[in-house]
Every structure is written in structure tokens, then in C-alpha cells.
Amino acid sequence: MTPLLSALAGDPEIDALLSDDAQLTAMLSVERALVQASAEVGLVDPAAAAAITTAIAAFAPDHAALAAGMARDGVVVPALVAQLRATIPQPHSTALHKGATSQDIVDTALMLQTAKILDILQTRLGELLARLADLRKSYGERPLLAHTRMQAALPTRWGDKLQSWSDPLQRHLSGLEAMRGGLLVIQLGGPVGDRRSFEGEGEAVAATLAIHLGLGVASPWHSARDPIVALGDRLALLTGSLGKIGADVALLAQTEIGAITLEGGGGSSSMAHKSNPVTAELLVALARFNAGLAGTLLQAMVHEYERSGAAWTLEWLTLPQIFVTTGASLRLSLKLCDQIRLT
């Protein structure tokens, strides 16, 4: 998404949490926590853990070399580990990344990033629910002509409409909260996902690593991607519910219906009289876009063997966009609450 399109349909706050820098920082946190946990369980020398911790604090990656490594290896970790390892004094460098595989680092880092993103999304969703509750308090008793199947039906009240908008959002907020425990867990499997590379200390390393990172413990899930894909689904459900609000607002703000007017509607280059329901339309577009992304992410469930480069890369192409799309949709929903005037 270019900067101009992002100004319309993106989300800079979520973007920042998904940047290369944010990912690299998260991956270095995982490597640091891993060596510290490994030291605590006796798998590596504590002096090595200290040396690696120091090296990580001072590490400045060579981005061009990382990009070259990414293009060659299909994952950035081999190049990152090689760069970092070169800065670690001997004999400690082999303790870095010991027992781990690239996917352990990338997936655990993703969970660190996801935790922060969920915080933002849940906060915004809570704010939106509060805004809708305010609207309901203020305008709930006002009459509204209901429409079914695109035809005027019978009078109802704005309170009913606002409840029909809020109910699913409340379910999504609860649903996101309920997912956190099972989702925000470490990934630790080693090369083939059986933790044998940790020389009998796999369970202990995993438990300690999880504590260091503030994540939950789980069996290795290299090739079992359901928690991640389920998150994508839940976020698409959320943007779907926001898209429904957008559709209602665009319909109710039609010139001939006029049940809503919009402050700060979009201008036209050719028709000065128009006030376009841009924000509402965007909610519809983002709902359909996210539905598509979530459907594509579901295709990434079919992992070959113990690790599928194809399916894993497909996640990388979709999940970040689902985060940004959801963030944008919530951002715009809050904006829409500022814009709508019930008549």
C-alpha cells in the first residue's frame, strides 16, 4: 500500500508494529530469552548467555545482507543469526540459537508482535463500543424507519439499530480476549518440531522461555497453524461487522433517505454539492478485502510435512494485511462515530 492509499485505508500504528525493525527487535528478544532460558536450565553456559545478551544489545544489523539472506533462504533468520554470531566472542557464539530452528524465532516473535497489535485492536474496539453506547443513550428513543430486503418496512427506534451494531462487536471483543491464552504462546520445536535438539531439556527450555517472554507454553505448532488462521478469521468477522455498519450508514445517508447526515463527508472534483460517505464506503471495502484475505489465509492450513515454505510464506503475505485492515477498519469506525448525525 502506497503512502497515499495508506492515508485512506491503512493504519500507521499497526504498520509500525509490523515493520522490519519491529520484527527484528522481536526476533532478537526471542534469541536473547532463549539463550537465557537455556542457561537457566543448564543447557548453555551462563557466561555465554551473558555474552550473547551483551552482543544483542549492541547489535546493528546489516539490512542489505539480511535482505539478501531473506531472498536466498526464504527466511531471514539464518542471515540474522550469522550476522549476530559474528559479533559474539568465542567460545560463546555456538550457544546462540542453540537447538532452535528459524521458525521457532519467527513464530515466537510474531506472537510478541501480535500481543501488541491485539492490545491496540481491543482498545479501539472497546472505545467503539463506548461510542455506540453513548449514541444509544442519546438517541436510542428516536424513531427510525426500518428497511428489510431494500424496502421500507416498519418504524423502529435508533436504539434497536445501535444494539444490532453493538451486539456482534461485543462478541468479537470477548472472542479476541478468549483467544489470547491459546494464541499468544511460544513456538519451540527445533529443526523438526520434536524438541530433541534441546538435549532432553526441551520442555524446561520451553517453560522458561515462555516466562521470559510473557507468553504461554504450547506444544510445537510449526505445521499446525490453526491458532493463527483462527485469529485471521476472527478479525475478518470483526471487519465484517464493521462493514455492515458502513453499509447501513451509506444507505441511511442516501440523499433520498436522509436518516443520517455526515459531517466531513468527502468532496467531489466535479460536483460541489456532494458530501460522500467515504468512511462508510471504506468500511464495506475493508470488510470485503479482509474476507478475501482470511479466505486465502485458510488455504495456508495445508502444510506439507514438518514445515511448508509455501504455506508459511502465504501466511506472511496475508496475516499482516489482515492486521492492518482490521486496524484501519476500527480507526475509521471511530471516525465515523464522529461524523454521523442522526436526523
Added chain:
Amino acid sequence: MTPLLSALAGDPEIDALLSDDAQLTAMLSVERALVQASAEVGLVDPAAAAAITTAIAAFAPDHAALAAGMARDGVVVPALVAQLRATIPQPHSTALHKGATSQDIVDTALMLQTAKILDILQTRLGELLARLADLRKSYGERPLLAHTRMQAALPTRWGDKLQSWSDPLQRHLSGLEAMRGGLLVIQLGGPVGDRRSFEGEGEAVAATLAIHLGLGVASPWHSARDPIVALGDRLALLTGSLGKIGADVALLAQTEIGAITLEGGGGSSSMAHKSNPVTAELLVALARFNAGLAGTLLQAMVHEYERSGAAWTLEWLTLPQIFVTTGASLRLSLKLCDQIRLT
């Protein structure tokens, strides 16, 4: 799906629960429970409820007229109610469907059907988990060469592979069980979803109706379809996990790899020596198909106004297929457990 294709990729047991007869039976159950609940809360005459209950017991629908009504009205309920009403002695006929709208009947009936379908799916999933646990008990210690990114990696054990198959299935089983409470609820909103058509007794009718039908109570959700769409997502996640098993089996059963052999593999019309991993391939195909259907169902979240004929119909085109596809995928997974021989 024609009978031949259904023999391969369908599910007759689920089909039966989604047939027109099954739906009509469920809708008549809802109408009966509604009039009884309405009588109990004083909204209709108990004699009318009795007369309608008797009429429903004797009712034989005119299917051709129902089909014509469906084609005309976009929903079968107006024709169904008209047919049924004609069999009710006066002055009781107006008590039928009193306060309700077509969507109340169709959606609540769907929940009755869904409850039965979920019972089957969960039972099968439980059986599958038991079968995988048996395999793990028998063969868990056997060595297996792990593959990552389509290349031989390192030795692991079958127990690890089988756990990586079972873990997500266990999560899906828990996930389905957890959804039931919020999903299997009545729909009762009246024409525009505000229950005012029940003359002040809407909440009481809803609570009583729910008890009659063994469903939960919920606010009207005519235009808030997240519980239904979330079910589609969960089922696509399930078939995705089963597709991953299928992909693994097809790969491990490759002639050159031979980590699995299959009893009863498919024959070829031109190569007598072949034993094709038909069941495993089907799991992949059904996973991708269900992913697509779930993505399309997500597009049905964007409801216009208080009821969208377009979005609602899109559910009808997708959700039943998701049920059948999931049923078939579980059926075939159980078959696959019979077929695989670990070498």
C-alpha cells in the same frame, strides 16, 4: 453435487439433515413452539395453540407450491404459512406465526438443524482423535524421517507426527463445544427485529420459545450473522487441519518415500500397478474447497439495513456446503485411518 460425486466427496448423513424435508420439519417445529410459547405468555388463545398444534401434526405440504413461493418470495415461509394456515379452523388461524417474520422461522430452524449436525461432526471428530491416539500408542516410537521445506531433514518419531496431527483437532473439538452456547440460540425479532410485534411480550415469548426448542436465548440477530459465519470459519479450520493430514499422507506414501502404504488405494484405468492415495488427496481438495466457501461466507457479513436478501441468500448457498464438506472430510479421515499402514 451429483450422486456419483457425492459418493466420493459428499456425506449422506449430513445431506439428510439439510434436506428440504428436514428443514420443513424444523420450521414446523418452530411454528408450533412459537404458538405454544405465545399461548403460555398470554399472547394467543390456548385453544388456538392447540388447534395449530393439531394442524401441524396433520400437515402435508404441497411441495410444488412451496417451490413456487420460494421462487417468488425469496424465502419459503410465506408460502408455507399460507398453506398451513388454510388447514387451521377459524378463528385460530391468525394465531399462527403471530408476531414473527420469515427469518425468525428459518434461522431458528437452522439452529435446530445445526445442533444435530454439530452432534455428528463432534462425534466423528472424537472418534478420529481416538483413532489417532491408538495409532500413537501402537506406533509412536517408530522412527520417521522428518522433512522440512520439501527436503529430508532429520529423524523423528511417528509419535511426534501423530501429535502434530491431533493437537489442532483437539483444539477444534474444544472450539466447537465452546461455540454451542452462543450459536445454538433462537432467532426472534419480528418484522424488523425489535420484537415490538409481540405486543410487549417479546422477551417472554423468546424465553419460552427457547425452552420449548432446547435452544438458548439471544437478542435478535437478523442482520448480525457473526455466530453463523464463525461456525463456517471453525469448520474450515477443521477441514484445513484434516487437509494437512491428507497432504502428509499423500507425500509420505509417495513411491520413493514409502513411509506409509495404503490399503485399498484407488485403481487406475491405465496403470494396474498403481495404488493411488485417493482419500488423502480428497482431504486436500476438501480443505481448499471449504477454505473458499468460508471466505465467501465471510462476504455475507455485510448485511444491508435490517435484513439483506442478498447476504442471507449467500449464506444459504455456502453454509450447507460447508457442513457437507466438513462431514465428508471427517468421514474420509476415519477411512484413511483404516487405510494407512506405517512402515
Added chain:
Amino acid sequence: MTPLLSALAGDPEIDALLSDDAQLTAMLSVERALVQASAEVGLVDPAAAAAITTAIAAFAPDHAALAAGMARDGVVVPALVAQLRATIPQPHSTALHKGATSQDIVDTALMLQTAKILDILQTRLGELLARLADLRKSYGERPLLAHTRMQAALPTRWGDKLQSWSDPLQRHLSGLEAMRGGLLVIQLGGPVGDRRSFEGEGEAVAATLAIHLGLGVASPWHSARDPIVALGDRLALLTGSLGKIGADVALLAQTEIGAITLEGGGGSSSMAHKSNPVTAELLVALARFNAGLAGTLLQAMVHEYERSGAAWTLEWLTLPQIFVTTGASLRLSLKLCDQIRLT
């Protein structure tokens, strides 16, 4: 799709061309043409061709055994050939299906079926264009208030609206016509798609087979499915354009806008005054459904090796539905032309 749903959103004429009987008939036509072509090029004994032709004429398949074969082999041809072969007097039975593989038969039969389906779709599309041209002739000069971005914009004329509906349909008609040559071709590859099983006569058999069946010649395309998937795309484009018409009609027929009224709109079970734009809504639902199916069909492009059971089955799950959905959308568009009254 159950009969009731099919009455609303299905297409019996297209269904019939996709039935098991229709497919079996087409496959038997291919087997007959194949043995005749093989006799003509000297690959099999003309007496065998005659005996097989006679046997095919008398053949009554055992449907239960075919279904069992389909479930076992993943394709019906092995069972079909076995049944048919049993009816052929010796020494001729080995000439049946000689050199061919199941996919040759299924794919070529599909092209025979597709040719008939395209005839119907193109005919309906031509009729629809004629109807829109009639409307334009009658009402083209009538004023219509244009709307952009869901807001009243400026006055235009119905003629412009009708042209904007017709232009893409004209392109789809041309597009379908242009596809026929490259699409409606035989499949003949033998077991692994190289025609070597035809003992040096592969090109000759292919050319003769094509003439017998009225199809074009092409290189084997067992694993190159682009013509089929491109057809699905084109049909989804067509239903997308029809969905746009449906969206316009539903919007313009809104009570408050009233630029269109609809004869024979759908009735409501609770609001006698309503006339719902059921047909228009269906066009939107079918457009979104077909878009989803076409997107899923695109996933079937990724064939493994010389033949992918997974990808091929995914076609079977989607392409027939695309045909039916497109047929239904055209059927309903013609109905909509009968219903709309421009005001």
C-alpha cells in the same frame, strides 16, 4: 442445492447437462469415438470398434457399482470401463479405452458437456442483450437521477444506465465466443500425458478423435488447467456484471427512490405492503457466490506432477456450480427484465 433452494437460485436446464447420466453418456461417446478413431488410424481392429460401438449402444451401467468405484478410485472411469468391458465379446474387449487414461475420458466428456452449456448461456446472454436493447429503445430518453458514491449526483438518462449495463455483457458474449476454439478441445494424453501409449499413432488418434466429437485438437492438458479455469473466471465476470445490474435495481427500487418499480416482487410473511426485489437481490448473491467459486477454482491451477487428484477434484467441486450459478443468474436476469417498470 436442495430442490427448494434450486427453485430460487438454481437452473434445471444446466443441472440436466451436468447430471450423472449426462456425464456417463458423454464419457461413453468419448470411448466410442476413441475406438473408432483408433480403428481408422489402424491402432485397433475395425471389428473391435464395431463390437464396442454395439456394446456401448446396449450398455446399461450399474450405478451402485459405479458409485463404489468412484469412492474407491477417485474417478469413475475404471469402474465404468470394467463394467462396459465385461459386455464386449472377446477378443475385442482390450480395444476399449486402449491407450487412454481416465482423465482423457473425463476431460473430453466435460468438453462435450461444456459445449452444450455454453450454447445455452450464450443464447440467454444474447436474449438478455436484446431485452436491454428493447428497453433502451423504449425508455432511453427518460430522465434518471444518477447517483455516485451512494449520493444523488446529477440528472442523466435511462439510456446511459442501460448502456452501462449492456456494454460489459456484450464483452462477455464476445469473450465466451472467442474462448470456444481454445477451450472446446479433446483431451488425449494416455497414462502420463505423452501419448506414447498410442504406439506412435497418438497424433493421428487425437486428430481423428477430435473430428468424431466435433471438438478441437490440442496438446495434452492433464495438468495445465488454464482453459477450464479461465472459463470459470469469464463466467464469474459475467455474473459480476449481472450482480451490478441487480444492485442497481435493488437500489433504484428502494421505496424512497422509486426510479423502478417491480412487478411480481416477493411477498413478506409479516408485512403485506411489501414488494421485495427478490430477483435483484439474487443477482447480487449469485455474483458474490460465483466470485468465490472462481477464486477457489483458481486454487486448482497448482497441479502436482503429471496429474493431481487433489486439484482435479477441486475442479469438480467448483466448476459445475459455476455453470449452474451462471445459468441461474442469466435466467433471473431475463425474469428481472420482465419485472422492472421504469418510472
Added chain:
Amino acid sequence: MTPLLSALAGDPEIDALLSDDAQLTAMLSVERALVQASAEVGLVDPAAAAAITTAIAAFAPDHAALAAGMARDGVVVPALVAQLRATIPQPHSTALHKGATSQDIVDTALMLQTAKILDILQTRLGELLARLADLRKSYGERPLLAHTRMQAALPTRWGDKLQSWSDPLQRHLSGLEAMRGGLLVIQLGGPVGDRRSFEGEGEAVAATLAIHLGLGVASPWHSARDPIVALGDRLALLTGSLGKIGADVALLAQTEIGAITLEGGGGSSSMAHKSNPVTAELLVALARFNAGLAGTLLQAMVHEYERSGAAWTLEWLTLPQIFVTTGASLRLSLKLCDQIRLT
């Protein structure tokens, strides 16, 4: 897509043609050509056209203000025109954008950008076909064990495999070439798509504008998006065919099969012996991603009224990604040709 992910799965050359700067340059070219065409047909004063041409040459947009306009209006043109207009000496400024609507500018600019992108894609596709032809010339007679339904089948030759890869690519190249005429056309409709805003000179302005820009003439297609969506479909077909090549390479390069080895395969952070088929896996991932995007783009066919902000924005979210994904897939396919060694 972040820079790191883009190094793996992106395309800098296509990115550059889709940047904000590239779009702004294209839009200014359209505005300049429009005023010049309008002058030529007598709609505006030639002096105004000269003044505006001079102003465009000197114009330096205020990007922050453009972003703010984009966020407010849902399209950047109103802010762009306002900024540019402020630099035009009176009385000429009203001649800028005269008769046009934002969509005329954005869509026509998109066609200028698309022409360049298609040039690149077609060039790469041509190169890829040449590379495959070279491989066929060198290795076509080498034996290859064919596999069907994931099982070893019969011996064939590499020439047949390479032909099965090339045939669909040849069709895509022809298909893209054939689309250019109908696709690369101007958009000129004015506010509501009827060209009446050009005061009777609409057809003349359109014809002249097209000549200026080297594009074809077409009726206004504000709400008829089939040419654009059809392009997305064709590109997804192309990446689907490339994904099939990727799937084959990954399968044939399996350690146990070894029909292909790969130079420069990806390294692992934990298993030094591995050479991962990263490029091949990427082709599969990009095929599935593009299939999803094309399916979502098909949802954008359903435009409301004379212009749908929701559907149009959905195009912006998908089509550029389809271009980049296709570019990346072709780029990586060429890289794969360098990497594969047939054994």
C-alpha cells in the same frame, strides 16, 4: 509488504510503476492531455491549455495535503486539482479538469501505468518461454519418471514435462496480448458517466484524448469494471501456471526423488546439509495468494449506481498487489530456470 518480505516475494520494478509518484505523474499526464484535447476540439481556450501545460510542467505537489485530501475525499483528485489549479494564472484555471470527474483521471492514469506494467510482464514471460525452450532443446530427450496422483507412474521424457509447463504460458502470453486493445483505453465520462459535461463535445474530446495518450477509445466504464477484473483473472491464471511449475520442482527436487537438483537453494539455520527449494515454494505461495486476490477483485464487480466508492476502493486494495505478485512470480521463475539442474 515490508522491504525484507519484498526482497523475497516482491518486485521493485513493478513497485516503482505503482508508486504514488508514478500515479501522480500519470494523472498529471491525463489532465494535460485532457486540456489539450479540449482545446483542439474547441471546448477550452488554447491559451488556457498552454497555461495549464506550463503549470503542470512546473507543478510540485504538497504530498501531505494530498494525503489529507485522499483521507477526506476517498480519492486524491480533488486535492490534486485544487493544488494544481492554484498555480494556474487566471482566467485559465477553470479549464483544468473541465468536464471531467475524478474517476476519469484515476482510471485513465491506471491504464497508462498498466500499459507499462504489461510491457514488463510480457517481456519477462517471453524470456521465460525462451528459457524453457532452451531447456527443452538441451534436455528434452532425457528420461523422467512421471508421477500421477502422487505415485510413480511410467517413464516419460523431460521434453513432455517442459512442454506441459510452456503450453499454458504461451496461452497466457497470447491472452495478455489479446487483452491490450480492449483494456488499455481511456476513461472519460464526466460526473455521472454520460459525457454531457463536455457540452456536446464528449465524443470528440474522448477521441482526441485517446490519441494524445496512446490509448484506445471506449464508452465510459466507471461502473463496468470487467476489463480490469479480467486482467486480474488472467494474471492469476499466469501465476497459477507458474505455481504448478513450482510445485513440480519442489516435488521433483525431494531428496528421495532427486529428479532435479537446485543450485543456490536456501540454507537452514539449524540443518547445514539442507538446500531448500525456496524459489519453487515461493511460486506456489504466490499462486495461491494471487488466486485469493483475484477472487476478491471479482467481488468488486458489484458496483452500486453510477460509481461505487466501496467497490472502487476494493480494486485499489487488490489490483496493485496482483501486479506485484505476478511480477514477482515471473522474476522468480526466471531465477528458478537458473537454479534447476536436471539429473
